[in-house]
Amino acid sequence: MTTYLDFEKPIAELEGKIAELRHLPNSGDVDIAEEVMRLQDKAHKQIRATYAKLTPWQRVQVARHAERPHAQAYIDRLITDYTPLAGDRAFGEDAAIVGGMGRLQGRSIVVLGQQKGDDTESRIKHNFGMARPEGYRKAQRLMRLADRFKLPVLTLVDTPGAYPGIEAEARGQAEAIASSIETCLGLGVPLVSVVIGEGGSGGALAIASSDRVYMLENSVYSVITPEGCASILWRNNANAQDAAEAMKVTAADLKKLDVIDEVIPEPMGGAHRAPDETIDVVGRVVGEAIAELAKLDGDTLRQRRQDKFLAMGKKGL
Template sequence: MATHYLDFEKPIAELEAKIEELSLLSSSAGSFDAEIEGLRKKAEQLRKKTYASLDPWMKTQVARHPQRPHFVDYVEGLFTDFVELKGDRQFGDDQAILGGLARFRGRPMVVMGHEKGHDTQTRLTHNFGMARPEGYRKAVRLMDMAEQYGLPVLSFVDTAGAYPGLGAEERGQAEAIARSTERCLTLGVPSIATITGEGGSGGAIAIAAAGRVLMLEHSIYSVISPEGAAGILWRDGARARDAAMAMKITAPDLVELGIVDRIIPEPVGGAHADRAAAVVQVGDVLAEELEAMSRLSADEIRKARAERFYAIGRAA
């Protein structure tokens, strides 16, 4: 897969293009090993420096990077015996939210999350991760099953928002999101939500109102996209960068506000730079959080979750 460079990564892209050019020349016109090694070190240093000082708009771009790990990558890398469950038992199946039963390090649980797709065909199939009502009703069905059999729930959040189409609204999009959010908030089993890319509006909250909310280092989580906020505030979507800088949508801001509990570090250059390492890191943190929550009774889980949500905004 060809590397997709973001606008602010152009200096890195230029260095890596020179490395590739010298590598090709090295096989036909002598050795350039010393020069190549020097450029690699320079590119790595530049990448570290760049990613150590990302502003909120840059993080927004990273969160949307098409090569970040998606739900199917986490399922493949972290779970065994995954059995997908489809349909909401009312209308149909929505492929923007996938879920089912699986084992995480030997332990059975329910896993679900948004799937955006990785190429044109799969993006269309999964509707770019924007779920219709059937997706949220499927999520409720999965959570009901988790409650019935005492299984933990792990959710992976990565969506620009719920699908705003006419058909979705006609079939009760708002009600479906509200029911899914309510079910998250009433679960008596351990539940952990991980914001892996974009956490957009109610479409994200519907499966993210968990007992513990984790967030990858360069992800974003907000009530509206920067473009949407700019359109409302200034009638100018081109001012999305200004909106992102003001909205407090990054992981450190959200931890400070009490909305997110823990930040999961990403590899240098973002999760897309080393997808396998990013998936493993998420798995290690999930294992720690599950271990801590497994000691709690159903009543203690509900009480702790209620307290964390009631505390949001108090410090402000």
């Protein structure tokens, strides 16, 4: 059953009518099949019109959609011969970050990503994609493993931010994030990142300081959530829409600012309406990027990656 967002109410009404008609017997007075086709055409037009003019806040809602494919779905569909790896070899396992080794289009790679979970039980298990220090240290371990064996790295970004709990801070959350960014910048192998949902703060940047950073069309990437920004500036979460507008969180805005490299289009109505199609498109884009970057030597990759992020800082001054 599809979950509809607030701004999708007209679409929900049309698709609800379509579902009702499909369960009615054909009386002969009305051609139900013809009416269904008419309503489907109207629904498609409504979806297209709605998604053509989404506000930044509406894109935040789409990026957080519960049915949007998460990191594990990408791994399951794109990566063959996948072997998951766990633990940071220092404290323990953090299920908020999943990853391992496998093959993408026949090429051996290391893949890792933030996994939000698909239902209540799995969301609690994966802590809604909010990693603790051991999660970022696991990410570092996997990236160093890739560097040692000369394997490209794919990271899938989908987190509201790093976990802000007391125990995480006590175990060195800030240091773990900083070290993860340092590890990204020091890799001598291709590193490609895709923001598939939310890219929240240092929790996202920790695994996205990459040669190529892509964003899905309806994903968002920001230094803080719109709600967090609103609570600081307006002392009220009700201004989250204003914050989303001002923060330039959308893929189109971030492409204009040269924070990301490219925007990956989503199927009409968002990734949650056609998850397999979305994942396949991401796979093609990532495969092409890795093939191109694999032609460069390690020193060149490191230097270009570091120059890229230093240039962002200089541009902002």
